[in-house]
Amino acid sequence: MGLAPVPAETATRKDQMLAAAERLFRQKGYLATSIGDIEAETGVNAVGGKEDLLWAIASRAADEFFAAVEPIAAADEAAPLKLRRAIIAHVGVITRNLDAAAVYFNEWRHLSEPRRAEFARRRDEYEALFRGLMRDGIRSGIFAPVDEKFAALLVLSALNWTYQWYKPDGPMSPEEIGRTLADLLCNGLYRTA
Amino acid sequence: MGLAPVPAETATRKDQMLAAAERLFRQKGYLATSIGDIEAETGVNAVGGKEDLLWAIASRAADEFFAAVEPIAAADEAAPLKLRRAIIAHVGVITRNLDAAAVYFNEWRHLSEPRRAEFARRRDEYEALFRGLMRDGIRSGIFAPVDEKFAALLVLSALNWTYQWYKPDGPMSPEEIGRTLADLLCNGLYRTA
Numbered sequence: 001m002g003l004a005p006v007p008a009e010t011a012t013r014k015d016q017m018l019a020a021a022e023r024l025f026r027q028k029g030y031l032a033t034s035i036g037d038i039e040a041e042t043g044v045n046a047v048g049g050k051e052d053l054l055w056a057i058a059s060r061a062a063d064e065f066f067a068a069v070e071p072i073a074a075a076d077e078a079a080p081l082k083l084r085r086a087i088i089a090h091v092g093v094i095t096r097n098l099d100a101a102a103v104y105f106n107e108w109r110h111l112s113e114p115r116r117a118e119f120a121r122r123r124d125e126y127e128a129l130f131r132g133l134m135r136d137g138i139r140s141g142i143f144a145p146v147d148e149k150f151a152a153l154l155v156l157s158a159l160n161w162t163y164q165w166y167k168p169d170g171p172m173s174p175e176e177i178g179r180t181l182a183d184l185l186c187n188g189l190y191r192t193a
Numbered sequence: 194m195g196l197a198p199v200p201a202e203t204a205t206r207k208d209q210m211l212a213a214a215e216r217l218f219r220q221k222g223y224l225a226t227s228i229g230d231i232e233a234e235t236g237v238n239a240v241g242g243k244e245d246l247l248w249a250i251a252s253r254a255a256d257e258f259f260a261a262v263e264p265i266a267a268a269d270e271a272a273p274l275k276l277r278r279a280i281i282a283h284v285g286v287i288t289r290n291l292d293a294a295a296v297y298f299n300e301w302r303h304l305s306e307p308r309r310a311e312f313a314r315r316r317d318e319y320e321a322l323f324r325g326l327m328r329d330g331i332r333s334g335i336f337a338p339v340d341e342k343f344a345a346l347l348v349l350s351a352l353n354w355t356y357q358w359y360k361p362d363g364p365m366s367p368e369e370i371g372r373t374l375a376d377l378l379c380n381g382l383y384r385t386a
Contacts, residue, residue: 028222028224029221029222029224030222031221031222031224032222032224032225080382080383105357106299134382137382142383143382144380144381144382144383144384145384146377146382147373150373150377153354153358154351154374154378156354157351157353157354157355157357158347158350158354159350160350160354161346161349161350161351161353161354162350164298164350165346180340180343184339184344184381185347185382186381186382186383187337187381187383188337188377188378188379188380188381188382188383189273189327189330189337189339189344189378189379189381190273190335190336190337190380190381191334191335191336191337192337192385
């Protein structure tokens with residue numbers, strides 16, 4: 001007969017808890033946030049501990065990044081085009097999940113082992129998608145023969161900072177921001193024509 | 194006649210307090226760090242409150258950034274050369290002050306007014322040095338006619354992330370990191386020759 005479906009209310013409660021935890025972990029920092037703070041904000045009793053919420057937020061953010069970029073990296077297209085699309089997709093994930101992205105970037109350090117190592121492993125796997133695009137672009141002769149690891153780090157650094165300055169009511173859409181970043185990173189500042 | 198010099202011991206104590214506060218604010222976050230934590234780490238009684246330490250760290254970091262980049266921006270040289278030198282100098286400040294840089298980037302939000310506004314004003318003034326170099330480089334025709342504000346933000350984003358990954362025992366010196374970042378940002382990823 002199969003498992004009974006999860007009641008809708010339960011999913012909603014969990015989402016409420018996660019949304020409040022994301023916001024508070026970002027604003028106050030993980031260590032300064034208590035389960036009581038999260039319960040007070042949601043009016044819901046917590047199921048599981050504070051670190052379970054951190055783990056859920058960090059894992060969900062990692063899932064979002066992979067879901068956005070993995071299909072692009074696997075597509076049958078030229079690497080430089082895929083890199084442009086991956087840049088736009090990565091910025092899209094950040095701008096749609098500002099609180100979660102801040103937690104993903106800054107608060108994961110407070111995970112205890114083995115979760116911390118698992119998080120670092122998955123993050124490295126994600127960065128490897130960008131290193132691979134860089135390598136393919138260099139091999140095809142379209143990208144200059146730069147240090148692929150360093151170049152991938154530069155690209156992700158430039159993208160990741162968007163969580164610090166992006167405002168949903170700002171003048172540029174996430175897509176425009178992604179395209180402008182991709183143009184600048186690919187073309188560089190020097191005038192070539 | 195004049196003022197009595199500050200006793201050497203006082204300066205040392207203050208430096209000890211600031212060094213411990215930088216480390217703890219970075220590791221635990223400002224809100225999760227107590228004055229008691231800082232006293233326990235240094236064995237010194239605090240003079241002034243926790244926010245005074247945050248203000249001192251943020252102000253000193255701002256001073257360092259200005260001291261490194263302002264003379265370069267004011268020099269009588271071509272803007273693209275000055276931008277390269279400013280990039281190297283900015284990375285130098287971060288790599289020499291990793292804890293303070295992390296606090297400068299992330300924890301200043303916890304300053305109360307009017308200090309918070311004063312910090313934001315100075316940071317904007319600092320970013321304007323980079324916007325000015327970008328503008329001059331575009332006017333001189335050496336940089337492509339990009340959005341100067343956005344391009345300055347991209348450059349600083351790529352540089353600022355170094356506090357997240359730089360390891361003093363890594364394979365590249367801060368100077369090499371600065372030069373490699375400047376090359377990539379100026380030339381872009383595309384092969385041009």
